Amino acid sequence: MDDIVTEGLTKSYASGWPRRPPFVALDGLSLNVRRGEIFGFLGPNGAGKTTTLKILLGLVRATSGQAYLLGQPAGDVAARGRIGFLPESPYFYDYLTAEEFLGFYGQLAGLNRAAIYQRVEDLLGLVGLAEARTRQLRKFSKGMLQRVGLAQALIHDPELIILDEPMTGLDPVGRKQVRDLILSLRDRGKTVFFSTHILHDVEMICDRVGIVMKGRLVASGRVDELVRQDHTQSVEVVCQQLKVEGNALIHSLASRVLQQGQQCLIVLPNSDAVDALVGEIRRQGGRLLSVTPHKASLEDLFFQEATQQTSRPLPHMTSGRVS
Amino acid sequence: MGAISVIALNAFRESLRDKILYNLVLFAGLLIGLSVLLADLSITEHHKVIADMGLAAINLIGVIIAIFVGISLVNKEIERRTIYTIMARPISRASFIMGKYLGLSLTLFVNMTIMLAVFLLTLGLYHVPIQPSIFQAVALIFVEIMVVTAIALFFSTFTSTTLSAIFTxxxxxxxxxxxxxxxxxxxxxxxxxxxxxxxxxxxxxxxxMLNLKGQAAVGVAAAPEYVMMAALYGFMYAGVLLIGACLIFQQRDF
Structure with missing residues (x-):
């Protein structure tokens, strides 16, 4: 069962000049987010992440394509009652106190007074703002606003939570709290769809990710699958008492060789040649110190995709990697 | 509580916290100060002058608030991006527009009621007889302000704040x-x-059609049927504009 489905979602904006082509913010984006998973939506600035989120919530109309949330067309008023949303760098009614603010959103969600009281109490504690409950939002720091915004998104205990850059503006402690909160939401059976450009967070908590570049989904799947599929692991071998200069075999196997005094670092492009290299080191009387496989990260994949898209003005989906 | 009333009461709370009602101090000072001055200058018609000026001040301040708060009702929400989290809730765009309109209307109603009270007090101080025509005139001023608010809101759904102000x-x-x-x-x-x-x-x-200030100042009441018809006309005009505003707002991207 998918909680979010988009099919060929396209959004273009008229340029304002008759002969200038329209600006294409989204170009046939298709993705699906399964119930109960944490899905990270990755992309550089201007890739189309926020536009996608806005279309899903009915804030922006798609030029073409379809989008469904919880089985209903995007923007369906009733379905929005089951969705929680935190926008990027949230701006709220700053004349309200934290509890008034959450109470207002609770009322908009149709909660009764007793339920609002209980949820406000719980959520302010959860996001660490119980002390600031009677303080106006205009006196909040950026991190506090982000946390009260998160509480706002959860006030009605939604099934699907959509977060636009939820880690932005948070210190390391705050980021960890948000990560833990997202994980606890998944443990309670909620679906979390969040956009970000902080790759470390995605790698740590997401079940699946989608990478969007120039309005197109260029990769989608489990983090380990994407990374394994796309990147050959490199291996770093460190040894001593080995003279590499003039050794044709080592130079043919290695992608990089660094000699520093007695120590030598040999970088292999993959693990295939490890045995051959170790054998050669021993034959030459060298002493092996370490063999470290270098695991490719999501960041490597992200940069690879970004580089490819920069060299191609209008990219096509990378076949086989888009689910 | 329905979504419209939640939005309306929040808009009312916003205007209170933004200290919009502070204009009342200006109104009271202006009215009482000028009444004292003009009552001394005018020998024969000072009753008329005080009534005339009070009604004009109520009208002017009401229209200024209606225009300048009305044009920013929707635009401010879009520019400050507060609209994102509101529209992500299970409320229709039409409910949002109606809630905002009713919230400002409530602010204007409270504002006008206080202005009317100050005005009646001033009339009493200067022994000016309080005629029913005064209440008729104030009622139609309120209708006019409702129309002006609807105009401001209508323009603000599709133009910038500055253009909305000019058009309104x-x-x-x-x-x-x-x-x-x-x-x-x-x-x-x-x-x-x-x-x-x-x-x-x-x-x-x-x-x-909604201006009865001149005749109210000299104590001449209009026929109740006329007041009813004029009010009905004003509300219908505002209603058509609000429908237009909702339809336009329905199509907007944020």
Whole structure:
């Protein structure tokens, strides 16, 4: 069962000049987010992440394509009652106190007074703002606003939570709290769809990710699958008492060789040649110190995709990697 | 509580916290100060002058708030991006527009009630007889302000704050000159200009219909049927604009 489905979602904006082509913010984006998973939506600035989120919530109309949330067309008023949303760098009614603010959103969600009281109490504690409950939002720091915004998104205990850059503006402690909160939401059976450009967070908590570049989904799947599929692991071998200069075999196997005094670092492009290299080191009387496989990260994949898209003005989906 | 009333009460709370009602201090000072001054200057007609000026001040302050708060009602939400989290809730865009309109209307109603109380107190201080015509005039001023708020809200759903202010102010002025437009239509010899002004005449609100200040100041009451009809006209005009605002807002991207 998918909680979010988009099919060929396209959004273009008229340029304002008759002969200038329209600006294409989204170009046939298709993705699906399964119930109960944490899905990270990755992309550089201007890739189309926020536009996608806005279309899903009915804030922006798609030029073409379809989008469904919880089985209903995007923007369906009733379905929005089951969705929680935190926008990027949230701006709220700053004349309200934290509890008034959450109470207002609770009322908009149709909660009764007793339920609002209980949820406000719980959520302010959860996001660490119980002390600031009677303080106006205009006196909040950026991190506090982000946390009260998160509480706002959860006030009605939604099934699907959509977060636009939820880690932005948070210190390391705050980021960890948000990560833990997202994980606890998944443990309670909620679906979390969040956009970000902080790759470390995605790698740590997401079940699946989608990478969007120039309005197109260029990769989608489990983090380990994407990374394994796309990147050959490199291996770093460190040894001593080995003279590499003039050794044709080592130079043919290695992608990089660094000699520093007695120590030598040999970088292999993959693990295939490890045995051959170790054998050669021993034959030459060298002493092996370490063999470290270098695991490719999501960041490597992200940069690879970004580089490819920069060299191609209008990219096509990378076949086989888009689910 | 329905979504419209939640939005309306929050808009009312916003205007209170933004200290919009502080204008009342200005109003009271202006009214009482000028009344003292003019009552001394005018020997025979100071009753009329005080009543006239009080009604004009209520009207002026009401219209200023209606225009300048009305034009920013929707635009401010979009510019400050507060609309994102509101529209992500299970409420329709029409409910949002209606809630905002009713919230400002409530602010204006409270504002006008306090202004009326201060005005009546001033009349009492200067022994000016309080006639029913005063209440008729104030009631229609409120209707006029409702119309002006609807105009401001209508323009703010599709133009910038500055253009909304210009258009609203322009329509307010034209609304008080509809009788003159009709004269121009009758006397104009140029076909296109005649058609254009005729169109303007039919599209503009006839705000003079809601102006009873002159006769109220001298204690002449209008027929209750007239007041009813004028109020009905004003509310209908505002209603059509609100429907238009909802339809336009429905199509907007944020």
């Amino acid at each position: 102010l322009g329509l307010y002025v034209i609304g008080h000159l509809t009788a003159d437009l009709r004269t121009v239509v009758a006397t104009s010899e140029s076909g296109p200009i005649k058609s254009l002004i005729e169109l303007l005449y039919y599209l503009s609100p006839n705000l003079e």
